[in-house]
Amino acid sequence: MTRPTPRQRLADLAPGIAVLRGYQRGWLGLDVVAGLTVGAMLIPQSMAYAELAGMPPQYGFYAVIAPLVVYAVVGTSRHLGVGPEPGTAILAATGVGAIAAGDPARYVALMAGLALVVGTMAVLGAVARLGFIASVLSKPVLVGYITGVGLTLLSSQIAAFTGxxxxxxxxxxxxLELLTGLDEVDPATLAVGATTLAVVLLLRRHAPRVPGALVAVALATLVVWALPGDEPVVPVVGAIPEGLPVPGLPAITLDDVVRLLPVAAGIVLVGFTDNVLTARSIAARHGYRIDPNRELLALGLTNLSAGVSQGFPVSSSASRTAVPASLGSRTQLVSLVACSVVVATLLVLSPVLGQIPRAALAAVIVSAAIAIIDVAGYRALWRVSRQEAVLALVAALGVIVVDVLVGVLLAVSLSIVVALGRMARPHDAVLGDRPELDGWVEVDAHPEARTEPGLLVYRFDAPLFFLNTERFRTRVLEALEANPGREDWLVLDFEGIGALDASALDGLTDLLDQLAATGVAQVAVARANEDVVRRLRRIALLEPEGPLRHYPTINAAVRDFRRFRAGSG
Known part of the structure; x- marks a missing residue:
């Protein structure tokens, strides 16, 4: 085995550094502009998502500074915008709120502890090479979950947006509380929130490269500050401590860690799935690849860094990923520049940040909610599959009726149930010969395909295991019964059966006995892979020890059948 070169080892341990080592001067201007833009986006978003997580606004900065640097070193995406994200924030708040029992100091400590638990869980998952879990949530479940989160975000900001x-x-x-309390709407608060939201949405539509949230929040802050009076006309953020977070471990107990585990598992699943899907969509357009296991490790390390920085769990933002990509950025230098912007803001502009109206931050969250409510996704699902559209609706209802964590668990359960249901009742078909296509095709889809008297060619399109073995046996017997005439040969096309378990082998043995009793002269399998052939040989089902014949192709089996019929004639 060839030993990896130092460059290959660096690329494996620190993909971001490996990319930066090959940095080209022509990339610098694009990366710096994109980094300044992302930093400008992070200022209002970090504060808004911290409040969404139930934390004072400055903790949003604490949660983003270290993760930006860490991901730039260990991530495999050159564009992924890590940091606070509304779905992760609200999921964390749901879990921690029940444990903290109204104690603000304990709440802050538990949030940092949750980030550490999330980080540890993700790192262990990466070591175990569990990157495939990004595929656990199906598209309809993801559409439903993210829509449910969007609606939850909208409802969570009613008080701050309207007063x-x-x-x-x-x-x-x-x-319902909003509808019964319309007479308590504060006109000034609603005006600030609605105007800020309108500016954000207009800039998003007509100038998507402009950091709309920052522009809108800055304008709202300036207007509220300029109005006459000793006190602001609407509630503002208040004092923001100057300086950077002091690294340290939160004061939590082992019992706290155990109680945080279910919440952490939900955040890892949802955050990792979202990270990989977002990163892959951008990487595919820019000609590089994403390593899911490395991304799981990166999620773990970024959350560990957030936890020791007094932050809260983080994942990634689709908007903070798409914007730098659209600006032509080439590397994660964008994250380092954005980190510098956040640090400078926290050190220099803390007094200004304290004057931001809370209604303006609520508008930032509402704009994020509007962006993630996936109406287009529901329309697409409805066109393709009404069943999947209903599944997405159930997932969304699980999030908004119960809570986000239960919604995640429901989404995962629904994904598994749907997958098992499809494997339990897979597509199958009787095949016929179409010489002009040089192959055997489904007779239902190709009525002109020719079947031969005395021969039935049958295909089952799923791995054969305990869940569908009885279905396979029943469908084979039904196909024989429905096929006109007496069948001398049965050819089982095993191309779609990639694996067999012990239950399937027992069921196949029973089926062969039953077929022999009905007078089928020969049963053959065609196009089985080597693993399936090996399993059939181990229990002596293949000739010469057993009754089954094996052929590499359907045509090879059919040629032997024709020779058999000619000899019988």
Missing amino acids: VPIEADRFFPRV
């Missing part, structure tokens, strides 16, 4: 006091913590009760 109406909201006590409920679920979507429908919050909406």
Whole structure:
């Protein structure tokens, strides 16, 4: 085995550094502009998502500074925008709120502890090479989950956006409280929130490269500051401590860690899936590849860095990924520049940040919610499969009716149930010969395909295991019964059967006995892979020890059948 070169080892341990080592001067201007833009986006988003997570606004900065640097070193995406994200924030708040029991200091410590648990879990998953879990959530479940999160985000900002006091913590009760409390709407708060939201949405539509949230929040802050009076006309953020976070471990117990595990598992699953899907979509357009296991490790290390920096769990933002890509950025130098912007803001502009209206931050969250409510996804699902559209609706209802963590668990469960259902009742077909296509095709799809008297060619399109063995046996017997005439030969096309388990082998043995009793002279398998052939040989089902014949192609089996019929005639 060839030993890896130093460059290959560096690329494996620190992909970001390996990319930066080959940096080209022509990339610098594009990366710096993109980095300044992402940094400008992070200022209002970090504060807004911290409040969404139930944390003071400055903790949003604490949660982003170290992760930006860490991901730039260990991530495999050259564009992924790591940091606070609304779905992760609200999922974390749901879990930690139940444990903290109203103690603000304990809440902050548990949030940092949750980031450490998320990081540890993701790192262990990467060591175990569990990167495939990014495929656990199917598209309809992801559409439903993210839509449910978007609606939850909208309802969570009713109080800050309108001034109406909201006590409920679920979507429908919050909406009901709003409807019954319309007379308590504060006109100034609503005006600031609605105007900020309008500016964000207009810039997003007509100038997507402009950091709309920053521009809108800055304008709102300037207007509220300029209005006459000793006190702001609407609630503002308040004092923001100057300086950078002091690294350290949060004061949590082992019992706290155990109670945080279910929340952490949900964040790892959802955050990792979102990271990989976002990173892959951008990487495919820019000609490089994403390594899921390395991304799982990167998720772990970024969350560990957020935890020791007094932050909270982080993942990635689709908007902070798409914008630098659209600006032509080439490397994760973007994250390092964005980190510098955040650090400078925290050190120099803390007094200004304290004057930001809370309604303006609520508008930032509402704009994020509007962006992720996937109406187009529902339309696409409805066109393709009504069943999957209903599945997406159920996932969304699970999030908004119960809570986000239960919604995640429901989404995963639904994905597994749907997958098992499809494997339990897979597509199957009787095949016929179409010489002009040089192959055997489904007779239902190709009525002109020719079947031969005395021969049935049958295909089952799924791995054969305990869940569908009885279905396979039943469908084979039904196909024999429905096929006109007496069948001398049965050829089982095993191209779609990639694997067999013990239950399937037992079921196949029973089926062969049953077929022999009905007078089928020969049963053959065609196009089976080597692993399946090996398993059939181990239990002596293949000739010469057993009754089954094996052929590399369907045509080879059919030629032997024709010789058999000619000899019988």
